[in-house]
Amino acid sequence: xxxxxxxxxxxxxxxxxxxxxxxxxxxxxxxxxxxxxxxxxxxxxxxxxxxxxxxxxxxxxxxxxxxxxxxxxxxxxxxxxxxxxxxxxxxxxxxxxxxxxxxxxxxxxxxxxxxxxxxxxxxxxxxxxxxxxxxxxxxxxxxxxxxxxxxxxxxxxxxxxxxxxxxxxxxxxxxxxxxxxxxxxxxxxxxxxxxxxxxxxxxxxxxxxxxxxxxxxxxxxxxxxxxxxxxxxxxxxxxxxxxxxxxxxxxxxxxxxxxxxxxxxxxxxxxxxxxxxxxxxxxxxxxxxxxxxxxxxxxxxxxxxxxxxxxxxxxxxxxxxxxxxxxxxxxxxxxxxxxxxxxxxxxxxxxxxxxxxxxxxxxxxxxxxxxxxxxxxxxxxxxxxxxxxxxxxxxxxxxxxxxxxxxxxxxxxxxxxxxxxxxxxxxxxxxxxxxxxxxxxxxxxxxxxxxxxxxxxxxxxxxxxxxxxxxxxxxxxxxxxxxxxxxxxxxxxxxxxxxxxxxxxxxxxxxxxxxxxxxxxxxxxxxxxxxxxxxxxxxxxxxxxxxxxxxxxxxxxxxxxxxxxxx
Amino acid sequence: xxxxxxxxxxxxxxxxxxxxxxxxxxxxxxxxxxxxxxxxxxxxxxxxx
Numbered sequence: 001x002x003x004x005x006x007x008x009x010x011x012x013x014x015x016x017x018x019x020x021x022x023x024x025x026x027x028x029x030x031x032x033x034x035x036x037x038x039x040x041x042x043x044x045x046x047x048x049x050x051x052x053x054x055x056x057x058x059x060x061x062x063x064x065x066x067x068x069x070x071x072x073x074x075x076x077x078x079x080x081x082x083x084x085x086x087x088x089x090x091x092x093x094x095x096x097x098x099x100x101x102x103x104x105x106x107x108x109x110x111x112x113x114x115x116x117x118x119x120x121x122x123x124x125x126x127x128x129x130x131x132x133x134x135x136x137x138x139x140x141x142x143x144x145x146x147x148x149x150x151x152x153x154x155x156x157x158x159x160x161x162x163x164x165x166x167x168x169x170x171x172x173x174x175x176x177x178x179x180x181x182x183x184x185x186x187x188x189x190x191x192x193x194x195x196x197x198x199x200x201x202x203x204x205x206x207x208x209x210x211x212x213x214x215x216x217x218x219x220x221x222x223x224x225x226x227x228x229x230x231x232x233x234x235x236x237x238x239x240x241x242x243x244x245x246x247x248x249x250x251x252x253x254x255x256x257x258x259x260x261x262x263x264x265x266x267x268x269x270x271x272x273x274x275x276x277x278x279x280x281x282x283x284x285x286x287x288x289x290x291x292x293x294x295x296x297x298x299x300x301x302x303x304x305x306x307x308x309x310x311x312x313x314x315x316x317x318x319x320x321x322x323x324x325x326x327x328x329x330x331x332x333x334x335x336x337x338x339x340x341x342x343x344x345x346x347x348x349x350x351x352x353x354x355x356x357x358x359x360x361x362x363x364x365x366x367x368x369x370x371x372x373x374x375x376x377x378x379x380x381x382x383x384x385x386x387x388x389x390x391x392x393x394x395x396x397x398x399x400x401x402x403x404x405x406x407x408x409x410x411x412x413x414x415x416x417x418x419x420x421x422x423x424x425x426x427x428x429x430x431x432x433x434x435x436x437x438x439x440x441x442x443x444x445x446x447x448x449x450x451x452x453x454x455x456x457x458x459x460x461x462x463x464x465x466x467x468x469x470x471x472x473x474x475x476x477x478x479x480x481x482x483x484x485x486x487x488x489x490x491x492x493x494x495x496x497x498x499x500x501x502x503x504x505x506x507x508x509x510x511x512x513x514x515x516x517x518x519x520x521x522x523x524x525x526x527x528x529x530x531x532x533x534x535x536x537x538x539x540x541x542x543x544x545x546x547x548x549x550x551x552x553x554x555x556x557x558x559x560x561x562x563x564x565x566x567x
Numbered sequence: 568x569x570x571x572x573x574x575x576x577x578x579x580x581x582x583x584x585x586x587x588x589x590x591x592x593x594x595x596x597x598x599x600x601x602x603x604x605x606x607x608x609x610x611x612x613x614x615x616x
Contacts, residue, residue, distance in 0.1 A: 074608065078601070078605065081597050081598065081600070081601040082598070082601070084597065085594045085597055085598065088590070088594070089590075089594070209615055210615060212615065213614070213615020213616055214615070214616075218611060218612060218615040218616075219612055219616075220608035220609075220611050220612045221605065221608040221609050221611075221612050222612075223609075233605070263582055264582055265582035265583075265584060265585075268584075268590065268593075269584070269585070272593060272594075272597050275597045275601075276597055276600055279601070279604055280604065283604075283608075
């Protein structure tokens with residue numbers, strides 16, 4: 001990194017922090033701190049919703065996913081617009097009319113205290129662990145690629161977020177999200193445009209798309225129904241809709257964004273704008289990854305993108321074996337490049353038969369290269385069984401650091417940090433809100449002054465920030481727990497969504513039946529996770545539907561029992 | 568147990584959307600956009616396959 005990159009990166013981070021603090025320094029009550037005074041316009045809500053969902057891992061991992069597996073990951077988001085419509089019809093008007101501060105507050109208004117506490121605890125557990133991971137994951141990747149000190153990266157990122165989130169609360173989170181989304185968008189477009197400057201001059205953007213498509217990287221949609229396939233149209237439209245309903249309808253870090261809307265209409269427009277923009281945005285990020293794949297057809301890529309893993313295997317007893325695989329891989333890449341150039345020439349000459357033959361040969365070379373990459377990954381896990389055999393998170397950042405000019409590297413790193421900080425700030429804000437409103441104000445101290453609750457909200461933000469930073473500092477030593485944290489969301493989202501769906505639509509079902517059904521549904525989801533191979537997207541469907549069905553069956557039984565007891 | 572249940576009219580909103588006259592029209596717009604995107608993805612996949 002050059003001095004110019006450091007100036008761009010540090011300049012932006014300092015600007016966002018100072019702007020967040022300065023712009024929201026007048027926050028004087030809990031309504032301002034948690035709901036931004038209910039004065040947020042639709043465009044800020046839309047940007048804030050997108051910034052909350054887009055973590056640094058989204059930008060580091062998604063292009064890498066397209067590089068390795070093609071664009072089919074876009075199907076994961078197909079259910080999102082449907083979820084936005086459903087939430088605009090149901091959750092938005094209910095939450096606004098009840099004048100609530102957290103999603104779980106509604107559960108007490110509709111059911112009883114135990115459902116509210118269950119919802120809050122499920123959220124605090126899942127989101128509390130995830131907040132640490134949101135800071136840790138990008139710090140790990142950047143430390144591996146840039147050689148930065150991981151602890152220092154975690155502490156600096158976490159502290160900057162805590163400073164403006166504890167000062168201005170939701171208002172600061174929303175305001176900084178605007179700047180962060182702007183830099184993220186500019187960063188991704190710059191990375192995209194740069195690819196076409198770096199490709200050989202005779203390769204047009206259409207040629208690049210043709211190459212990516214022929215090598216299986218533009219597979220945006222797959223209508224086959226396969227329960228074991230994680231990303232298909234069906235898992236996206238069914239599982240994805242349930243997941244997005246859960247995330248946007250019951251996760252306080254998202255609910256808080258549209259609770260801040262100045263009216264029902266503004267909140268709806270914010271959600272629906274997200275529904276319109278999110279799928280094309282993910283498509284674009286994946287397309288960037290597919291184009292990076294094409295770029296690496298003309299420049300020999302590393303056989304494995306995580307440099308730490310490469311160093312480990314080169315220092316092990318498998319070094320010779322690894323070098324052999326690497327040599328074969330590089331030879332195949334060179335042969336493939338020759339064939340690609342021949343194919344482009346024959347395409348320009350209009351020789352379609354020859355082009356088809358060359359396409360088949362190139363596909364064959366790609367298969368061989370993929371097999372060799374798998375062999376290299378297998379060796380890496382042989383050397384260190386705890387090592388991650390998946391290098392998708394390192395592909396995009398390797399391209400940025402090694403091939404982009406000074407200044408632009410700083411800009412894209414600022415975008416990655418923005419994504420990390422935007423998710424973390426929303427998480428800390430939501431964790432503090434739920435702790436204060438659903439636990440402290442409801443169970444510990446009911447009748448304190450506005451000033452007291454504002455002070456406690458700020459303290460809670462700082463404490464959750466310290467907790468997240470501490471978790472991130474120790475995450476390196478927690479090994480497989482990280483994977484568990486990642487999956488935890490899908491384990492609890494279905495149950496939480498089920499509770500809310502019963503609350504919204506099944507007017508006759510009461511609190512106790514819902515509560516017992518939630519416990520049973522959660523046990524079944526945990527069973528599916530531990531003892532079956534069902535992909536995680538389906539856990540949301542299973543947990544939610546099971547809860548609704550059990551609640552419908554259990555409610556009349558409990559009603560009858562209550563009536564008999566009263567006689 | 569609290570009886571603060573959502574009534575049917577709680578889903579309604581008096582505020583008009585800024586365009587297309589009703590919220591239902593806006594929902595249809597979002598849904599149609601999704602259908603168009605899915606068709607685009609299908610054509611995109613097939614063309615470059």
